[in-house]
Amino acid sequence: MHSDRAPLSLKLAAGAGLLFLHLPILLIFVYAFTTEEKSFAWPPPGLTLKWFAVTWNRPDVWEALQLSVKVAAISTVIAMILGTLCAAAVSRTRFFGRETISLLVILPIALPGVVTGIALRSAFSLAEIPFSTWTIVLGHATFCVVIVYNNAVARFRRTSGSLIEASMDLGANMFQTLRYVILPNIGTALVVGGMLAFALSFDEVIVTTFTAGQQATLPIWMLEELVRPRERPVTNVVAMVVVLVTLLPILGAYYLTRGTDTVAGQGK
Amino acid sequence: MxxxxxxxxxxxxxxxxxxxxxxxxxxxxxxxxxxxxxxxxxxxxxxLGSLFALLLQSFFSIDHFTGLINYEFTLRTYAELFTPTNFDIILRTVTMAACATLASAIIAFPIAYYAARFARGRWRAVFYIGVMMPLWSSYLVKIYAWKLILAKEGILTWALEKLHLLWLLEAYLSLPVVGGNSLSVSPTGTFIVFVYVWMPFMILPIQAALERVPASMLEASGDLGARPGQTFRHVLLPLALPGVVAGSIFTFSLTLGDYIIPQIIGTSRLFIGQAVYQHQGIAGNIPLAAAFAVVPIVIMGIYLTIARRMGAFDAL
Structure with a gap:
């Protein structure tokens, strides 16, 4: 039957599209080893591991990495709590304003980041809040909630409500039900939501430029290097490491949810 | 348990x-x-508090002599958006968003179609990961990769030189509007990077919409005598359209609000995001920055209303 095989033109177009998506990222891996210091010359005149050592000894890179991990970790925890609470409320009951709640959760990611950024920035200056790690966290947690929320809502929808009633009928109180029935059921969805939220926060730059003040997260550090390059080989190495670090949670999320009807990571 | x-x-x-x-x-x-x-x-x-505060500030104005904010209700700041310079920025951004969205849809469609209809077993996973990895890869690294590619001494120039096609690039760059000194400082460069960075957002909604199209429907169309092109235009495309519109919500909104891509790859002409950033930062003109920030909100509001009518939300 003709329709079971893809026409050659479709294969070529799909393949070319995927190559277009992947080649630029692979290119970063080559540039991390180049011996060329001053320009983006291609092909690389030689290959070296020297820049990994140089990057390792750069305190500014470590500080930025540390701040990024700290912000992403705190934001993820906050987003997991708020997102799960919201998902539980929305999926358990029908109530007035339910649609509004969903919209409220999605809004920070539906509106352009620059809007969220400047809104927070001007609110901080109105309320005279000085920039700190916490101002960055405020922004990040706000747009990470939706990631956890989406994953948790999808799982709650598949978890039967009668399971909870059965648990209560058997004499468990609400906290015991939460501990022994609800959490084991939604556990992986929460872990996946958390990993994706971490990846999102770790990489965020648009909102962060407005809420960071003088602090540098790793993406802000990268941005500085892109706008005013100082040492290109170090940027190359950091870029490669960032790609590898962000991929881990994505592959983990895929691995944990593959085979289910809603595979995680579809929305960013 | x-x-x-x-x-x-x-x-x-x-x-x-x-x-x-x-x-x-x-x-x-x-x-x-x-x-x-x-x-x-x-x-x-x-x-919402911050958004509301922002909205409020867009109704104030700045005193151009003292540089202080005048806390009185006025629509003057909004009127400023329609001065030729500022309106140009809005127009340029919307045009770019439309072009990038269109190009993303064209490149994304074959990938989504193949993944939805022909990829089975292991290939399905390959396609899924193949879309997911670029989607979640670091945004700045992706921009940086294109800086490496489009730079004058970069890989693209090298490849064209080997193919003896450098004259083609030079001829293209000498064109008005789209050209420039090199690709990395031309509007074309900005466009390519926008398409590259937002395209993965387009694939998944289209794929979701296409997966709901029964294969028998396409066969029926063929049996009734439609050529593949006709089947595509009259059967497949209308059914996939909600998915395309759903994807375009992302690409459009993200292009409207971006200020980093045009800053790193492109000309010195501003986009809305850059205007917001500069007015609140160096110029200290928070009211105008706020008014500029309201523009994408309004455009996206209109866009989402139309998308909702077309049933795009079911494809999300």
Missing amino acids: TIADPRAALPRTDSAATRVSDVLWRRPTLLLVLLLTPPVLWLGIIY
Whole structure:
């Protein structure tokens, strides 16, 4: 039957599209080893591991990495709590304003980041809040909630409500039900939501430029290097490491949810 | 699970926890309020509060002589958006968003179609990961990669030189509007990077829409005498359209609000995001920055209303 095989033109177009998506990222891996210091010359005149050592000894890179991990970790925890609470409320009951709640959760990611950024920035200056790690966290947690929320809502929808009633009928109180029935059921969805939220926060730059003040997260550090390059080989190495670090949670999320009807990571 | 074993059923205790949970069980509204309070407070105060404050500031104006904000209600700041320079920025951004969205849809469609209809077993996973990795890869690294590619001494120039096609690039760059000194400082460069960075957002909604198209429908169209091109135009495309519109919500909104891509790869002409950034930063003109920030909100509002009418939300 003709329709079971893809026409050659479709294969070529799909393949070319995927190559277009992947080649630029692979290119970063080559540039991390180049011996060329001053320009983006291609092909690389030689290959070296020297820049990994140089990057390792750069305190500014470590500080930025540390701040990024700290912000992403705190934001993820906050987003997991708020997102799960919201998902539980929305999926358990029908109530007035339910649609509004969903919209409220999605809004920070539906509106352009620059809007969220400047809104927070001007609110901080109105309320005279000085920039700190916490101002960055405020922004990040706000747009990470939706990631956890989406994953948790999808799982709650598949978890039967009668399971909870059965648990209560058997004499468990609400906290015991939460501990022994609800959490084991939604556990992986929460872990996946958390990993994706971490990846999102770790990489965020648009909102962060407005809420960071003088602090540098790793993406802000990268941005500085892109706008005013100082040492290109170090940027190359950091870029490669960032790609590898962000991929881990994505592959983990895929691995944990593959085979289910809603595979995680579809929305960013 | 623990409760499956009857002996393991939890002992009934009259602890405080039980009493609290009894109250909550009898009054579900109270439970609902308790669940919703933290997220609604967080998003309501921090996010909506800030948005509202921003909106409010767009109705103030700046005194151009003293540089101080004049806290009186006025529409003057909004009127400033329509001066030739500022309106140009809006027009340029919207045009770019439309072009990038269109190009993303064209490149994304074959990938989504192949993944939805022909990829089976291991290939399905390959396609899925193949879309997911670029989607989640670092945004700045992707931009940086294109800086490496488009730079004058970069890989693209090298490849064209080997193919003896450098004259083609030079001829293209000498064109007005789209050209420039090199690709990395031309509007074309900005366009390529926008398409590259937002395209993965387009693939998944189209794929979701295409997966719902029964293969028998396409066969029926062929059986009734339609050529593949006709089947595509009259059967497949209308059914995939909600998915394309859903994807375009992302690409459009993200292009409207971006200020980093045009800053790193492109000309010195501003986009809305850059205008917001510069007016609030160096110029200190928060009211105008706020008014500029309202533009994408309004455009996206209109866009989402149209998308909703077309049933795009079902494809999300």
